[in-house]
Amino acid sequence: MIQAILVFNNHGKPRLVRFYQRFPEEIQQQIVRETFHLVLKRDDNICNFLEGGSLIGGSDYKLIYRHYATLYFVFCVDSSESELGILDLIQVFVETLDKCFENVCELDLIFHMDKVHYILQEVVMGGMVLETNMNEIVAQIEAQNKLEKSEGGLSAAPARAVSAVKNINLPEIPRNINIGDINIKVPNLSQFV
Amino acid sequence: MVLPSLKLPELIQEIRGAKTQAQEREVIQKECAHIRAAFREGDAPQRHRQLAKLLYVHMLGYPAHFGQMECLKLIASPRFTDKRVGYLGAMLLLDERQDAHLLITNSIKNDLSQGTQPVQGLALCTLSTMGSAEMCRDLANEVERLLLRPSPYIRKKAVLAAVHMIRKVPELSDIFLPPCTQLLRERHHGILIGTITLITELCERSPAALPHFRQVVPQLVQILRILVMSGYSAEHSVAGISDPFLQVKILRLLRILGRNHEESSEAMNDMLAQVATNTDTSRNAGNAVLYETVLTIVDIPSASGLRVLAVNILGRFLLNSDKNIRYVALTSLLQLVQSDHSAVQRHRPTVVECLKDPDASLSRRALELSLALVNSSNIRSMTQELQGFLESCPADLRADCASGILLAAERFAPTKRWHIDTIMQVLTTAGAHVRDDAVANLTQLIGGAEELHAYSVCQLYNALAADISQQPLVQVAAWCIGEYGDLLLSGSCEEAEPLQVQEEEVLTLLEKVLQSHLSLPATRGYALTALMKLSTRIQGDNNRIRQIVSIYGSCLDIELQQRAVEYNALFRKYDHMRPAILEKMPLVEHGGPQDDEAGEGKEEPWNPNRESQSPTKTPTANLLDLLDLLNGASGDAQPPPALDLTPGGSLLHLLDLPSTTPSLAPIPGLKVFDREGLQINLSFVRPPEIPALLLITATASNTSKSDVTHFVCQAAVPKSFQLQLQIPSGDTVPAQGGPPITQVLRVLNPNKAPLRMRLKLTYNHFGQSVQEIFEVKDFPPDTWQ
Numbered sequence: 001m002i003q004a005i006l007v008f009n010n011h012g013k014p015r016l017v018r019f020y021q022r023f024p025e026e027i028q029q030q031i032v033r034e035t036f037h038l039v040l041k042r043d044d045n046i047c048n049f050l051e052g053g054s055l056i057g058g059s060d061y062k063l064i065y066r067h068y069a070t071l072y073f074v075f076c077v078d079s080s081e082s083e084l085g086i087l088d089l090i091q092v093f094v095e096t097l098d099k100c101f102e103n104v105c106e107l108d109l110i111f112h113m114d115k116v117h118y119i120l121q122e123v124v125m126g127g128m129v130l131e132t133n134m135n136e137i138v139a140q141i142e143a144q145n146k147l148e149k150s151e152g153g154l155s156a157a158p159a160r161a162v163s164a165v166k167n168i169n170l171p172e173i174p175r176n177i178n179i180g181d182i183n184i185k186v187p188n189l190s191q192f193v
Numbered sequence: 194m195v196l197p198s199l200k201l202p203e204l205i206q207e208i209r210g211a212k213t214q215a216q217e218r219e220v221i222q223k224e225c226a227h228i229r230a231a232f233r234e235g236d237a238p239q240r241h242r243q244l245a246k247l248l249y250v251h252m253l254g255y256p257a258h259f260g261q262m263e264c265l266k267l268i269a270s271p272r273f274t275d276k277r278v279g280y281l282g283a284m285l286l287l288d289e290r291q292d293a294h295l296l297i298t299n300s301i302k303n304d305l306s307q308g309t310q311p312v313q314g315l316a317l318c319t320l321s322t323m324g325s326a327e328m329c330r331d332l333a334n335e336v337e338r339l340l341l342r343p344s345p346y347i348r349k350k351a352v353l354a355a356v357h358m359i360r361k362v363p364e365l366s367d368i369f370l371p372p373c374t375q376l377l378r379e380r381h382h383g384i385l386i387g388t389i390t391l392i393t394e395l396c397e398r399s400p401a402a403l404p405h406f407r408q409v410v411p412q413l414v415q416i417l418r419i420l421v422m423s424g425y426s427a428e429h430s431v432a433g434i435s436d437p438f439l440q441v442k443i444l445r446l447l448r449i450l451g452r453n454h455e456e457s458s459e460a461m462n463d464m465l466a467q468v469a470t471n472t473d474t475s476r477n478a479g480n481a482v483l484y485e486t487v488l489t490i491v492d493i494p495s496a497s498g499l500r501v502l503a504v505n506i507l508g509r510f511l512l513n514s515d516k517n518i519r520y521v522a523l524t525s526l527l528q529l530v531q532s533d534h535s536a537v538q539r540h541r542p543t544v545v546e547c548l549k550d551p552d553a554s555l556s557r558r559a560l561e562l563s564l565a566l567v568n569s570s571n572i573r574s575m576t577q578e579l580q581g582f583l584e585s586c587p588a589d590l591r592a593d594c595a596s597g598i599l600l601a602a603e604r605f606a607p608t609k610r611w612h613i614d615t616i617m618q619v620l621t622t623a624g625a626h627v628r629d630d631a632v633a634n635l636t637q638l639i640g641g642a643e644e645l646h647a648y649s650v651c652q653l654y655n656a657l658a659a660d661i662s663q664q665p666l667v668q669v670a671a672w673c674i675g676e677y678g679d680l681l682l683s684g685s686c687e688e689a690e691p692l693q694v695q696e697e698e699v700l701t702l703l704e705k706v707l708q709s710h711l712s713l714p715a716t717r718g719y720a721l722t723a724l725m726k727l728s729t730r731i732q733g734d735n736n737r738i739r740q741i742v743s744i745y746g747s748c749l750d751i752e753l754q755q756r757a758v759e760y761n762a763l764f765r766k767y768d769h770m771r772p773a774i775l776e777k778m779p780l781v782e783h784g785g786p787q788d789d790e791a792g793e794g795k796e797e798p799w800n801p802n803r804e805s806q807s808p809t810k811t812p813t814a815n816l817l818d819l820l821d822l823l824n825g826a827s828g829d830a831q832p833p834p835a836l837d838l839t840p841g842g843s844l845l846h847l848l849d850l851p852s853t854t855p856s857l858a859p860i861p862g863l864k865v866f867d868r869e870g871l872q873i874n875l876s877f878v879r880p881p882e883i884p885a886l887l888l889i890t891a892t893a894s895n896t897s898k899s900d901v902t903h904f905v906c907q908a909a910v911p912k913s914f915q916l917q918l919q920i921p922s923g924d925t926v927p928a929q930g931g932p933p934i935t936q937v938l939r940v941l942n943p944n945k946a947p948l949r950m951r952l953k954l955t956y957n958h959f960g961q962s963v964q965e966i967f968e969v970k971d972f973p974p975d976t977w978q
Binding site (some may be wrong): 014016017018020022025028043046047048049050051081083084085087088089091093100111114117118123125127128129130131132133134136139143144148150151168180182 | 201202205236245248249251252253254272273274277278281285288289309311314317318321323344349350353354356357376382383386387390402417429431436437438441445477479480485516517518520521551552554555562781798839
């Protein structure tokens, strides 16, 4: 079982913090800091496995981490997970992020923290591996995003929405789209032009 | 009226713009105030944005508990956007310990039964992340229904939710066990992964489920076969291996099912061999599958050829350039070393190579494995390697390495000299990190190896002269120089280069140790006592030693002061006793781990437990006279065996041998004294475990009309024997057959010489004090043969 998934940058600032076991808030922050210190000491050419720190549970737990550019992805797992398998899982997760965000970088993670959570939810659920097929995950995420957009609730990606909208030839969009029984009201986008 | 507040990206920008922690805190506090106000106002459309901001702030470590109720409201809202953020908030902010969490049970129930697919997915996800036991019980039926829905998306999530529920409420296993077999027939990999996780969980929790699931072993093997043979499949392949995650999970489940079960293992043997030989190991994914296969082969009762293959694969892993592979290989070899010792031995050279790796995780594993691989044939080379490692290893591994080397040396030392050398080297390199009893062990070892006394003392002297900072080494060296100073000074060491040491040099060195600020108080104690012992070993006069000792008579450290004062007394009033007291110590029985006195007060641990009688000073002196009488009678002029080194203490210092219950053929007793109704009878027991030991019970009985009071019995034996008197049961024998006094005497007779004993009795009888001394010569032959 995966205990926790932490993503932080080279200075220790957390970018994604997800615990699958309950810890009080201060302990959570302490764990992030401790993990950061442990991982920072590691050279780049040594193995990616660390015995866990004292806070996150004892001798059965290992930290498996990968360093991508400015970010550390750390999975804290117990002995029931295969270590080499988790390394691959981190890779799958990062590649999925790449597909969803198009050349993902740290800024994407910073500004779309909730989206990253949603993507993670499709890969790991309740501390267990749910799905590893990238295409399926991406398809699901896109379906959900579409659902959200259609409700008219713009989530934290106005920049992309704006650029997308700018490319649309606005005067040609009808005000109402009727497809069979579904009646979708197109919102007034003029304020974004 | 909602105050204008920042949108999430703007908030993030501002936080990033803050130059100091205090500034960041200010921005966040301001924003939190806005959020709280917005929550109070209850503005529905904006609620999800506020919560999103709050979650961001929460990730940075700021308190966010006031958002918990908002999560509930958002979950209850019909909009997907709201639900999404609401469920995320629930997962991050709520947990079993807050009462609020139960309130979402109803919302989850509704969403599970009526929601759209994504909503159902969200609900299942939340349930499996923070579902408490009560929630799981309430929602078990819903989840079970969802297991049979047509959509694979929902089913895979439902299966994993079931795993979580079983963890929380084990009784629910009954509900989720039946669908498993059905679910295994699915083609969808997500469902398969989930199902296998579920089955694994069920099997681990209750052994009763094992027989049920052993029937599906053929099915599992089939799935694995399809995966391995199917070749490239774009969907699930990672680096050319088709769905390594699923393969790994299946292999793990096969391991659990096949453990201790011949039949299942047979069914999987072929498949395991196939996977082991056909997997492409150029990338990590292949290695993950191969590694899991190896673990499975090793854990189940498999064919021996297969096991050898597995160990060889692990050996190959050790040579892999990828550090991660080496790490996992070392870990599993460590587990294997108990069961397949010889197979792992073959890879010993590679393991030793890994010791030199700069990676701390790897070298730690390699150290554990190397220590497990030491045996009597490779002890010398391994110790050399380990000592090399000890010199260069990081500080946290030193203690483990040092104690490992010492333990291995103790178990497998080929010669005593090698053993002593090894311990000395460890102490020189890593003295500060060894365990406390290393000093005691080493002194005991040196003491026992008579032929090596000269050699050890020379080596230790050299080591001490080079460096006086390593405390354990200094302590041992001081003790040795004290004990065997005469050998050191005579330079009579054949095994090493002859060493010419002057008395003055030795004294200077010991003084240096005494005065150095690096020395611990215990070390100073050792040095002081060593100086005292040297006073009898050296030929020159003792003025220097007397000076030092008298200086320390006013030392601030109480232990040192006491010693110095006592030694001073030895010089002045009891000079005649000094040689006897400071003679060489006899070997002490190694008490093993029960000996918990070590280090401080090392003179005391050499003492047996204080069962010996402890009279005051005068009986000791008298006893010496007694012994002189006895020895005078037999014509010897040597002093008696060494006495206790703390004057004013107890009686003859002897081997402490465990009391054993007598179990032999009875030896006839002996009446040795009879006067005016007082009789002394001796009875004998020879415990079979220790042939040289004789236990004598002296019984003093009184048939006269008057009590015998203040009864003291003392005994002495010739030089070749060793005697110990235990505490008598009393000192009064009441008149006319009252309960007698018994006293146990222990005699050690290693040379099996004829036993003679001189007894001295003092008591009051009939109002008079009586003293009797007599010799007992005619002991039964069984007592000493």
